[in-house]
Amino acid sequence: MASDDDVRKELDARIRCLELELSDLKQRRNTLSPISRLPPEIFCKLFVYSLPELDYQKQHGGRRRLHAMELSHVSHTWRAVALECAELWAHLQVGVHTREEMLAFAHEKARHVPISVSLCGLAYGPDSPDDQVPSDRVISTLTKIVREGSARCHSLQLWTGHATLERLLHGHVGGFDTLVTLKLVTQVPDWTVVSPLPCFSGCPRVRRVEVGGALVVPLSWAPLRSPFLTHVHLERVWWTGGIVTDILAIMNRSTNLQSFAIENTRTSTLSNDDRLASTQGGTGTLPLSKLKWLELGGISPTDLISLLSSISVPVEARLDLRTYAQECKELMSSVGRVYSTPSSPAVLLIAGEQVCTWDLAELVCHPSRLE
Numbered sequence: 001m002a003s004d005d006d007v008r009k010e011l012d013a014r015i016r017c018l019e020l021e022l023s024d025l026k027q028r029r030n031t032l033s034p035i036s037r038l039p040p041e042i043f044c045k046l047f048v049y050s051l052p053e054l055d056y057q058k059q060h061g062g063r064r065r066l067h068a069m070e071l072s073h074v075s076h077t078w079r080a081v082a083l084e085c086a087e088l089w090a091h092l093q094v095g096v097h098t099r100e101e102m103l104a105f106a107h108e109k110a111r112h113v114p115i116s117v118s119l120c121g122l123a124y125g126p127d128s129p130d131d132q133v134p135s136d137r138v139i140s141t142l143t144k145i146v147r148e149g150s151a152r153c154h155s156l157q158l159w160t161g162h163a164t165l166e167r168l169l170h171g172h173v174g175g176f177d178t179l180v181t182l183k184l185v186t187q188v189p190d191w192t193v194v195s196p197l198p199c200f201s202g203c204p205r206v207r208r209v210e211v212g213g214a215l216v217v218p219l220s221w222a223p224l225r226s227p228f229l230t231h232v233h234l235e236r237v238w239w240t241g242g243i244v245t246d247i248l249a250i251m252n253r254s255t256n257l258q259s260f261a262i263e264n265t266r267t268s269t270l271s272n273d274d275r276l277a278s279t280q281g282g283t284g285t286l287p288l289s290k291l292k293w294l295e296l297g298g299i300s301p302t303d304l305i306s307l308l309s310s311i312s313v314p315v316e317a318r319l320d321l322r323t324y325a326q327e328c329k330e331l332m333s334s335v336g337r338v339y340s341t342p343s344s345p346a347v348l349l350i351a352g353e354q355v356c357t358w359d360l361a362e363l364v365c366h367p368s369r370l371e
Contacts, residue, residue: 027076036077043078044085047071051091066093066106083109090115090154092145100137107145114178116155117146121164143168150176157183162213179203182223186213204228207256212236219246229254235263243299244306251311252286261295263322286311297322301331308334315339 002010030036038046051067068089072082082088089109094117107115119142121134134142146153146168153176158165165186176182182203206226211217212235217224219240224232232250239246243265251257288294291313296304297320304321308331313319319335 030075030077040081040084043081044087047082047085047088048091051088066098066102067091068106068109069102086111086113091118092116092142093118093120094134094138094142095120096134098134098138100135100141103138103141103145107141112152114152114154115145115149116157116181117142117153118155118157119160119164119168121160139164139167151178153179155179155181157181159183159185162186176200176203177205179206181208182206183208183210184212184215185210186215207231209233210235214238216240219249224250225253227253228256230256231259232257233259233261234265235261237265239265244303244310247307248286248310251288256290257288258290259293260291261293261297261320262299263295263297265298288313288317290314291317293318293320295320295322305330305334308338311338313338 047068050071066089068082068085068091071088072079086109089106090113092103092106092110092115094103119134121139146156156176156179158168160168165184182200200222203223203226205228206223207228208231209223209226209229210231210233212233214236216238217234217240229250243262247260247262251260288311294313294317296307299307317339319338321331321335
């Protein structure tokens with residue numbers, strides 16, 4: 001008579017056989033679904049389109065597993081396709097919980113396709129330290145990836161403390177020749193001046209630039225000299241030189257500019273001569289025919305009027321003006337001149353308040369709307 005152990009072993013063996021058979025049946029059934037019949041290259045494109053945007057403020061911890069890893073655990077077919085989709089692995093989203101071996105594996109699978117690096121290593125919240133970063137091994141691996149792969153870096157978005165930012169980029173003098181998107185956001189206390197990073201000596205194709213966190217932004221900074229710029233967002237930065245003159249210079253370089261935002265900057269006070277030079281450059285009004293959004297915050301009314309008097313925008317462009325309530329009549333007159341047609345603008349925001357009527361007298365009679 002068989003012992004209980006022998007019966008248990010026999011049952012376990014039969015269970016394993018049934019599980020294998022069930023797995024095989026499920027796999028065969030999955031192959032009959034329409035999505036499983038898609039060509040691998042279409043599958044790969046869908047995987048890339050499914051990549052999530054990293055929310056820097058809500059997901060400061062980053063993803064525990066890369067999106068490519070999650071897709072590869074859905075089914076046998078998805079795993080086979082994902083492992084061969086280099087574009088999928090080329091999106092490196094790194095957070096404080098990312099493991100070094102996962103990052104190295106993803107970089108290896110990316111092979112030689114353009115890479116996109118997103119680092120969310122800045123803790124967000126009142127009780128969090130200023131610079132909560134991934135492990136030292138992860139930062140070392142990421143530094144190696146950025147430095148060795150700068151020539152094929154398509155997107156670089158770094159939301160982290162200044163110490164980590166310097167470690168990643170300090171001493172790197174090579175150009176990012178294929179860089180399209182650049183985001184640098186750091187955090188320093190009390191407007192401490194942080195020098196500009198010299199590594200971006202060449203970014204000839206960059207289109208999107210976002211900078212924040214007391215970084216010094218000179219007009220000569222290479223990313224701002226790209227003729228392909230479409231989106232510029234500068235927040236809480238130190239601006240060197242005359243802000244009106246420099247903004248006009250950026251706008252004049254890029255004829256494809258669609259969105260421009262500058263908020264809460266600090267700069268030296270412009271002299272009257274500087275303002276005169278910024279508005280009488282000899283070229284007349286600068287037309288921004290493709291502009292869809294213009295946000296100007298923390299700029300004095302005088303500088304704002306000077307800037308608006310030097311440009312023209314399409315009637316469908318949205319303006320968001322955040323300034324003081326003084327000189328509102330002159331400000332509204334300059335707003336009226338900024339549109340390339342005499343029609344009323346689609347949307348006008350002043351100090352965050354949407355203006356629905358295009359009546360200068362009505363606005364002046366209600367100055368509280370400008371406060």
